[in-house]
Amino acid sequence: MTTIEYESLPAVASEETATRAGTVVMKFGGTSVGDVERLKAVARRLVAAREAGNRVVAVLSAMGDTTDELVRLAHEISPRPKARELDMLISVGERISCSLCAMAIHDLGHEAISLTGSQAGIVTDTAHGKAKIVDIRARRIHEALDAERIVLVAGFQGVSTDFDITTLGRGGSDTTAVALAAALGAEACEIYTDVDGVFTADPRIVENARKLHAVSYGEMLEMAASGARVLQLRSVEFARNHDVKLHVRSSFSEAAGTWIREEDERMLEKALISGVTHKSVENVYRVEGVSAAQLFRALAEGGINVDTVVQTGPEIVFSADERAETDAALERLGVEWSTRDDLGQVSVIGAGMRSHPGVAAKMFSTLEELGIEPEIVSTSPIKIGCFVPRDDVERAVQGLHDAFELDRPEAARTHG
Ligand code: ASP
Ligand code: MG
Secondary structure, X not given: OXXXXXXXXXXXXXXXXXXXXXXXXXXXXXXXXOOHHHHXXXXXXXXXXXXXXXXXXXXXXXXXXXHHHHHHHHHXXXXXXXXXXXXXXXXXXXXXXXXXXXXHHHHOOOOEEXXXXXXXXXXXXXXXXXXXXXXXXXXXXXXXXXXXXXEEEEOOEEEEOOOOEEEOOOOOHHHHHHHHHHHHOOOOEEEEEOOOOOEOXXXXXXXXXXXXXXXXXXXXXXXXXXXXXXXXXXXXXXXXXXXOOEEEEEOOOOOOOEEEEOOOHHHHHOOOOOEEEEEEEEEEEEEEOOOHHHHHHHHHHOOOOEEEEEEEOOEEEEEEOOHHHHHHHHHHHOOEEEEEEEEEEEEEEOHHHHOOOOHHHHHHXXXXXXXOOOOEEEEEOOEEEEXXXXXXXXXXXXXXXXXXXXXXXXXXXXXX
C-alpha cells in the first residue's frame, strides 16, 4: 500500500487566500526549460496567462540535467558530501531557470521577480535531501502579485527551521507547485511537462495507449508509486490532502492534458481499469533472522519507503526503490540478506475495481495465456501488481492493455 506522511497545510494560508481569486500556479519541468529557446517559450506562456487577467505564480525546475550534473560534481569532489552542502549546491539549478526566465519576461515588457524557495517563504523541516514543507509564509509572493508581477519561485527547495537551505527530494518541484497552489488558494495547479498527460500505459511500449482526461487522486497515487513517472509521488499525496486539482499537460502544445481530481461516477462507468503501469526493475530483498518489527524500524530510520512485503515463516521478502540506502540499512542491522534484480512489476490500476469483481481473474488468465508467471503479487483496493521476470514486463503490459480494452475511446474518460 502507498502511504506517505501527511504534510499539513501552512496555517497562514487560510487567512490570506479565500479573497484572492484568479491565482494560477504553473509548474514547468526540466525538459520544458531545457534551453534558452524553451525558457523564452515559457516566458511567453506566463505572459499570456498574465494578460488573460490571472495572478501568475510559476514554479520552475532546473534546466535539463542540471541537477544530475551537480550531484555528479559533488561526488567527484568528495565520496561522501555532507547533506547540508549538497542541498546548497543542488538548489542552485532552479535559481538559474527562474532568474533567466524573469529576464525573458522583462524583455516582453512585463514585470517579473524570481525568488528562491527561502525568499518565497517556503519553510521546511531539517531533513536535508528530503525535507518536508512545514509552513509557507506567502507575504512576499502576495505583495509581488499585488504589484502585478509574475512571480517565479525556484522549485524543489526551502529554508529549514534552522535557517539552512533544504531540498525536497528528486522531482520535488512538483511538490513546491502543489504546496503553493494550496497555500495561495489557486484554482488549479498546472504541471507542464514533456508528455501530453497521463496515459493508459507507457506509449513507448503500447502504441495505441490513450491519454486519460481524468484520473482520481487515489489512482494517480497508485500509478506514481508503481512506475508512472509523470509526477512526484509526494506531490500527489499533498494534492489529495489539500484538494488541489492538478492538470498535467504538455508545455509544447495548447492541448488539454489529464486532470487529477476527486473521484466521480464517470470514472467508474466505462472502463474498470484506468491504466497499466510498470517498473522495469524492482529491487527485491530476502531477509532472515530478524523480526518484521525490527526490520521495518531499521528501514524507516533509514528513510526507506518499503513497497511490497511478503512474510512466509522466518523469511521476509520486500521491495524498495532506494537500493543504496536499503543495502546500508541491512548491513547496519547485521542480518542475513540477499537481493535479486531480475524482476520487474506490472500493475493494473482502477477505482472501478473496488466495486467490480473479476479484475484479478482477468489479469491472471491474461498472464497465463502469455506464459508469464507472477512470482509475487501485491494488491490494494484499486491496484493489483505482479512481479514478473524483467524480460516479460513489456509483453505483459501490452497483453493487459489489450485484455482490458484500454485502446477503446471510452477508456480515455471525460472531464468537465
Ligand atoms: N531539479 C530537481 C530534480 O531534478 C527537482 C525537479 O526537477 O523537480 O530532481
Ligand atoms: Mg519532474
